[in-house]
Amino acid sequence: MEGNRFLILKPGIRRSVVMHYFIVVFLTMLILEVIFMLAIRTYYYDSVYNHLRSHASATASYYQRYVSVLYNDNDRSLLPELLNIFQLDNAEVQILDKKGDVLISHTGFQVKDPIRTSDVIIAVNEMKMSRWVGKMPETGEMVMAVSSPLLAKGDVRYVLRLVTSLDNVNQKLTSTVLLSFVISGSVLVLVLIISIGLANSIVKPINDITVASAQMAKGRFDVRVTEEYRYELGELAKTLNFMAQEIVRSNQMKDDFISSISHELRTPLTGIKGWSETLLSGNMDDPEETKLGLNIITKETDRLIGLVEELLDFSRLKQNRIQLHKESVDLESLLEETIFQVKSKADQKQIELQLDIAEDAHGQLTTTGDENRLKQVFLNLIDNAIKFSPLHSTIRVELSTGDCSCIVKVIDQGIGINEDDLTKVMDKFYQVNPDRGGTGLGLAISDEIVKAHEGELSLHSESQQGTTAMVQLPIRKADLEEA
Amino acid sequence: MRRSWFRRSAICLLLACTFIINGCEWVQDPKLLMSVPKLPEEQANLMSIINAQLPEGGEKVRPNNSTDGSAVRMADLDGDGKAEAIVFYEIPDSDVRLHGMILKSDGKEWKKVADFEGGGVRLDYVETVDLTRDNRLDLLVGYGSQDRDSLNKGMVVYSFVNNRIEKIFEQPYSQAVIDDLDGDSKKELYIVSHHKGKPPLLSQYQYMDQKLTKTAEIQMDVEVNAVYNMVSGLISKDKRGLVLDLSVGANYYASIGLLCLDGQFIEAVPMENTIRSKSYSSTDINNDGIIEFVKNETPQGWDIFREYEVPYFLNYFQWDGKNELKLVQKQYRDYSDRFHFTIPTSWYGRVSVDTKSDRDEYIRFIDYQTNETLAEIKFFSIENWERYKNKWTYLAAYGEEVIGILSKEPLKLNDGSLKLPELEQDSETAE
Numbered sequence: 029m030e031g032n033r034f035l036i037l038k039p040g041i042r043r044s045v046v047m048h049y050f051i052v053v054f055l056t057m058l059i060l061e062v063i064f065m066l067a068i069r070t071y072y073y074d075s076v077y078n079h080l081r082s083h084a085s086a087t088a089s090y091y092q093r094y095v096s097v098l099y100n101d102n103d104r105s106l107l108p109e110l111l112n113i114f115q116l117d118n119a120e121v122q123i124l125d126k127k128g129d130v131l132i133s134h135t136g137f138q139v140k141d142p143i144r145t146s147d148v149i150i151a152v153n154e155m156k157m158s159r160w161v162g163k164m165p166e167t168g169e170m171v172m173a174v175s176s177p178l179l180a181k182g183d184v185r186y187v188l189r190l191v192t193s194l195d196n197v198n199q200k201l202t203s204t205v206l207l208s209f210v211i212s213g214s215v216l217v218l219v220l221i222i223s224i225g226l227a228n229s230i231v232k233p234i235n236d237i238t239v240a241s242a243q244m245a246k247g248r249f250d251v252r253v254t255e256e257y258r259y260e261l262g263e264l265a266k267t268l269n270f271m272a273q274e275i276v277r278s279n280q281m282k283d284d285f286i287s288s289i290s291h292e293l294r295t296p297l298t299g300i301k302g303w304s305e306t307l308l309s310g311n312m313d314d315p316e317e318t319k320l321g322l323n324i325i326t327k328e329t330d331r332l333i334g335l336v337e338e339l340l341d342f343s344r345l346k347q348n349r350i351q352l353h354k355e356s357v358d359l360e361s362l363l364e365e366t367i368f369q370v371k372s373k374a375d376q377k378q379i380e381l382q383l384d385i386a387e388d389a390h391g392q393l394t395t396t397g398d399e400n401r402l403k404q405v406f407l408n409l410i411d412n413a414i415k416f417s418p419l420h421s422t423i424r425v426e427l428s429t430g431d432c433s434c435i436v437k438v439i440d441q442g443i444g445i446n447e448d449d450l451t452k453v454m455d456k457f458y459q460v461n462p463d464r465g466g467t468g469l470g471l472a473i474s475d476e477i478v479k480a481h482e483g484e485l486s487l488h489s490e491s492q493q494g495t496t497a498m499v500q501l502p503i504r505k506a507d508l509e510e511a
Numbered sequence: 512m513r514r515s516w517f518r519r520s521a522i523c524l525l526l527a528c529t530f531i532i533n534g535c536e537w538v539q540d541p542k543l544l545m546s547v548p549k550l551p552e553e554q555a556n557l558m559s560i561i562n563a564q565l566p567e568g569g570e571k572v573r574p575n576n577s578t579d580g581s582a583v584r585m586a587d588l589d590g591d592g593k594a595e596a597i598v599f600y601e602i603p604d605s606d607v608r609l610h611g612m613i614l615k616s617d618g619k620e621w622k623k624v625a626d627f628e629g630g631g632v633r634l635d636y637v638e639t640v641d642l643t644r645d646n647r648l649d650l651l652v653g654y655g656s657q658d659r660d661s662l663n664k665g666m667v668v669y670s671f672v673n674n675r676i677e678k679i680f681e682q683p684y685s686q687a688v689i690d691d692l693d694g695d696s697k698k699e700l701y702i703v704s705h706h707k708g709k710p711p712l713l714s715q716y717q718y719m720d721q722k723l724t725k726t727a728e729i730q731m732d733v734e735v736n737a738v739y740n741m742v743s744g745l746i747s748k749d750k751r752g753l754v755l756d757l758s759v760g761a762n763y764y765a766s767i768g769l770l771c772l773d774g775q776f777i778e779a780v781p782m783e784n785t786i787r788s789k790s791y792s793s794t795d796i797n798n799d800g801i802i803e804f805v806k807n808e809t810p811q812g813w814d815i816f817r818e819y820e821v822p823y824f825l826n827y828f829q830w831d832g833k834n835e836l837k838l839v840q841k842q843y844r845d846y847s848d849r850f851h852f853t854i855p856t857s858w859y860g861r862v863s864v865d866t867k868s869d870r871d872e873y874i875r876f877i878d879y880q881t882n883e884t885l886a887e888i889k890f891f892s893i894e895n896w897e898r899y900k901n902k903w904t905y906l907a908a909y910g911e912e913v914i915g916i917l918s919k920e921p922l923k924l925n926d927g928s929l930k931l932p933e934l935e936q937d938s939e940t941a942e
Contacts, residue, residue: 072544075540079541092908093910105576118545120548131580134547137550137585138581164549166551167551169548193547193548195546196544197544200544
């Protein structure tokens with residue numbers, strides 16, 4: 029099975045990693061190979077050329093200095109002797125005239141056709157030594173020919189041509205190049221194997237994560253990915269695990285919400301049902317009782333409507349469909365109004381409500397916003413504070429100014445919120461204690477409203493010490509300019 | 512899984528390493544890889560047969576004075592349309608040093624068909640030409656003695672018939688030429704032989720009555736000591752003949768031009784016109800196909816000097832076919848032949864050499880009418896030459912000296928080449 033996985037590389041990261049490695053190494057090898065081939069060919073050819081050249085130039089200068097001066101122009105008897113002077117092992121020596129006709133050749137045979145290769149032409153015309161690599165016309169053998177002009181009295185008398193076979197050299201080159209191909213091939217295979225290993229080290233975690241997330245998608249949020257992978261993969265694993273955890277938590281929250289909302293809805297309904305039955309079965313003539321019953325029904329219905337409104341409000345806020353009627357709002361009078369409204373509730377728990385207004389904020393702190401919505405925020409905050417404060421405590425409401433903002437603080441001496449819960453209380457449906465009733469939406473809605481006013485709602489709390497809710501709202505622009 | 516990769520990679524690496532190490536002579540000295548180029552198959556076969564046929568100690572020899580200096584001569588001697596191979600070889604320390612053999616091919620294999628003994632110790636001359644007028648080539652061989660400059664050598668003509676080699680002619684000779692000079696489109700053999708107490712003799716041989724017969728002969732003037740060169744060809748625009756370079760009397764030299772008409776030698780250019788002080792050879796100096804006669808000229812003003820002090824000009828003349836010689840080229844040639852150059856035609860009739868010139872140091876060419884300097888030749892030491900070489904033109908190098916020339920007008924040096932050779936023998940020649 030392992031073997032199959034190596035042989036058949038399905039499209040994917042493994043294959044692309046292997047291919048990338050392969051291509052990079054292959055190209056590198058190819059370039060190196062070409063360079064190597066050129067270099068080694070140059071080395072071999074140049075060495076042969078240098079050998080021929082040094083022999084040619086040494087003997088040619090010997091001829092020029094000592095031999096040429098002794099002979100007449102047309103002395104043919106010189107040629108066999110010259111051939112002996114120029115004799116070189118493993119090369120054929122030819123002596124040519126200026127037309128390229130071979131006057132005498134080392135082979136002993138007469139060469140009938142004149143030689144017109146570039147080396148001869150350069151030797152005659154430019155008086156320079158040069159080489160020619162090509163095929164012998166008769167045998168097709170690769171040879172290198174080096175021609176040197178033989179100068180006598182300042183002119184080209186003869187051309188000395190040394191010809192050597194390159195067959196062995198080429199053979200050697202071929203075998204060397206083949207060998208290097210084999211080596212490159214094995215390096216390539218090696219790299220391929222290593223790259224498959226490397227690719228696996230990347231692909232395996234990804235596969236594991238994929239498997240885990242597939243299970244999560246199927247609803248198994250208890251599955252966890254190993255977080256020991258390094259770097260990005262580790263991060264990914266952690267994030268995935270965190271996601272699963274959050275999904276579990278928010279599910280839990282939703283369940284809690286549903287149960288609490290059901291409870292919340294049931295309580296007034298029970299009251300309504302109870303009173304309706306009592307009224308139906310009872311004596312309709314007792315107006316006192318009927319009035320009491322209907323009052324309770326109306327109150328409970330209002331509570332239900334309020335609950336439903338709250339839910340609707342929240343979903344509207346979430347979808348940004350709420351309409352804010354923005355106008356100038358005087359925060360001081362707004363807070364006074366709010367406190368007045370909750371006074372009766374506070375009095376029930378004998379809680380004292382204090383409104384502290386900073387000196388510089390007296391009668392001049394205004395913000396732009398929807399008065400009713402802001403009132404809803406403050407009502408919610410103070411209501412919460414009352415709900416979680418013990419009897420005979422004090423709740424302070426402070427109004428002050430900050431940097432370009434007005435700050436409203438609601439400080440209670442209540443039970444406080446755990447650090448863990450503090451970050452979550454503003455989530456919708458979250459309730460520190462789901463048994464205490466309520467929808468868990470109040471703070472979430474307040475937060476949305478404050479955000480819609482470009483403000484910020486934050487909570488600071490210490491367990492058993494009390495909680496401070498702080499609302500920061502921008503100061504109205506006109507006021508700023510005045511200031 | 513991972514472990515198995517590593518094992519595999521390790522094995523691969525090990526294999527590669529052993530391969531490299533085993534292929535040990537990974538880089539070899541390229542010089543050792545050189546080899547003599549292969550001969551074409553036919554020639555290679557032939558050569559191996561020849562080498563097998565050579566007796567122990569035998570070695571192929573080449574003729575010294577032939578236009579074709581090859582050791583294996585290919586010629587169709589028996590007229591069967593296929594060339595035979597003629598090889599001469601020598602066996603030192605044997606009674607007969609020079610031998611020849613003839614090999615024939617039946618289309619596949621070469622076989623030795625004839626072996627013959629030669630004369631003398633040196634192979635001077637080998638030529639194949641149809642002298643017997645039977646449409647088969649005959650083999651002419653000149654055998655020489657140990658002494659290179661000996662006057663007479665032996666000329667033997669062989670005929671090869673029915674795989675047998677037959678000697679059909681034998682004569683002593685000093686110079687030999689084969690040509691058709693009488694216009695009958697048959698080749699004749701011309702031989703110069705030297706005789707003690709007598710001037711040299713030029714003879715013409717033609718094949719008549721089944722043998723090579725002497726058909727004409729002419730004796731040189733009594734003053735002639737020797738013929739040191741003989742060439743045949745066009746000696747005027749339309750006449751073919753012989754030019755003989757002679758050493759005459761007390762150390763001077765001359766040439767004669769001979770035509771051969773109706774079995775008679777006719778002296779076309781007498782030797783009086785070409786008397787010179789050195790043994791220059793007549794040759795076709797300007798490559799127009801006509802042989803030029805050569806003669807010294809004493810520069811203006813040098814008459815009073817001793818002969819050996821005179822910086823002679825060398826004039827090449829062409830015969831006009833009647834009785835005039837026309838100057839076609841003028842050269843200045845060093846007395847010990849270290850260099851020469853061709854004098855431009857514009858200098859003709861006015862050039863001379865300043866009499867204060869020293870032939871081994873400095874030569875000044877002047878217009879003798881105006882005494883204007885035309886050119887200078889100077890001998891430089893190699894170090895000095897480095898300083899002058901940009902201005903002066905390289906002429907020749909001799910031993911420790913470089914000879915340069917400075918001329919007002921561009922010269923055609925030597926054979927007409929204007930280019931400068933590299934002086935330093937080790938100069939890098941770029942490809």
